[in-house]
Amino acid sequence: YIMAGVSQRTVFTMRNEVKEKLDHLPLKYFDGRTHGDLLSRVTNDMDIIANTLQQSLSQLITSVVTLVGILIMMLSISTIMTLIALVTLPLSALLTVRIARKSQFYFSKQQKTLGQVNGHVEEMLTGHKIVKAFGHEKKSISKFNELNEELFDAGWKAQFLSGVIMPALSLISNIGYVLVCIAGGLLVVRRAIELGDIQAFIQYMRQFTHPIIQTANIANIIQSTIAGAERIFEILDEDEQLPDDKDAKILARKNAKGEVSFENVSFRYKEDVPLIDNMNIHVKPGQMVAIVGPTGAGNTTLVNLMLRFYELSGGRITIDGIDIAKMPRETLRGLFGMVLQDTWLYKGTIMENIGYSLDNPEPEKIIKAARAAHADHFIRSLPEGYNTILNEEASNISQGQRQLLTIARAILADPPIMILDEATSNVDTRTELLIQKGMGELMKGRTSFVAAHRLSTIKNADLILVMKDGRVIEQGAHDELISKKSFYKELYYSQFGI
DSSP: OHHHHHHHHHHHHHHHHHHHHHHOOOOOOHSSSSSHHHHHIIIIIIEEEEEIIIIIHHHHHHHHHHHHHHHHHHHHHHHHHHHHHHHHHHHHHHHHHHHHHHHHHHHHHHHHHHHHHHHHHHHHHHHHHHHHHOOOHHHHHHHHHHHHHHHHHHHHHHHHHHHHHHHHHHHHHHHHHHHHHHHHHHHHHHHHHHHHHHHHHHHHHHHHHHHHHHHHHHHHHHHHHHHHHHHHHHHSSSSOOOOTTTOOOHHHOOOOOOOOEEEEEEOSSBBBOOOOEEEEEEETTOEEEEESSTTTSHHHHHHHHHHHSOOOEEEEETTTTEEEGGGHHHHHHTTTEEEEOOOOOOOEEEHHHHHHGSSOOOOOHHHHHHHHHHHHHHHHHHTTTGEEEOOOOOOTTHHHHHHHHHHHHHHHHHEEEEEEESSSTTTTTHHHHHHHHHHHHTTTTTTEEOOOSSSSGTTTOOEEEEEEEEEEEEEOHHHHHSSSSEEEEEEHHTTTOO
């Protein structure tokens, strides 16, 4: 009864700690790891710990209590014979430690490889259409077989080595049993002990070795648990994102004007590779700012820095004169609405997905936001309308429709600052025009940042920031940049074949 409660509380606490830790880890931690490996740690490794605590640990405690009780009984019969029986214990301990140390390496490798297998499977299932489209099924299978072979090799060696412990201890315990029988026979001949005591002692001797062998039998489970626990503790030991400032300044959404300034901002993903260096930008409230440039120029990085997904290497970013590093992250991100190129919708109704940006929004407001995003018509054409349930990947609606729902979600949030990252890249030309009209209404009176590769969509921007190699090399309105020899002019003309 006690162990059931202890094991469940321990696993419950560990799961909570891991989830809380994942919520506080910086974005770069997730960028460097596959989702499958993280899922393997949180599920497979945690399950191993739970099973061990529920079953093996209670057996271990029972074995220890049994050993202590039997040892007392053996000492009460004969101290000499007890010492003879205990001679084999150091040998058993030494053998167990030597084998366990070697097998532990393979158990760690097994859990690590299992994470890699899960990571590969997750990647292939997520992108199975692309794999099939490019005919890479054989390559995918070959990679899986390679990882599976590694997992088999590590698992086989781990199980074999840990399995050797039990028969090895049985052999040593039988040697001790024989020594006790010989010593007991000699003591009986000399009439130093009664025959009945010898028989009782031999029975205790058998019972004494049983829990030791039983403990050895669960050694492989315990070693596998240690390997899983190491992977869990790797997550728990990771450096968290910088905590919010103790004297954090709150900027209420309703009071925010949306004035954004980059002051001597520097940033690098890797310490030896600078990406943004000494950047200075000033955006007035209500301005539409377009961020353009070739792939890898740092367009999306600006968005990540404004939302504090990454911390600056130098300089500061302010909103309405307040350094964002001095704001609580929750307050800061509440000032922004986001529509990204990669749509994220979860399993639930369309009504729930649009309403995700607010706590318990009224249905009328959700419908109003859908109309503003020009999503209302297609939603009502679905059999269940706003109560249509989207599946896990929202593949029961088109990519363009998914984008419209994320736009409606951003409109519902009604933030003072809007971020649009290729928001119209996955819709047809007619829908794009409708969205642009809706966005035009949405962006009135609020600051907006638009990262776009289709330059036709940002001609009306108040300020265009042209980025190259992490620097703003040009800035100004469309007509101003086109009128002079500029990098933006080259980009713009190249898109239209001029």
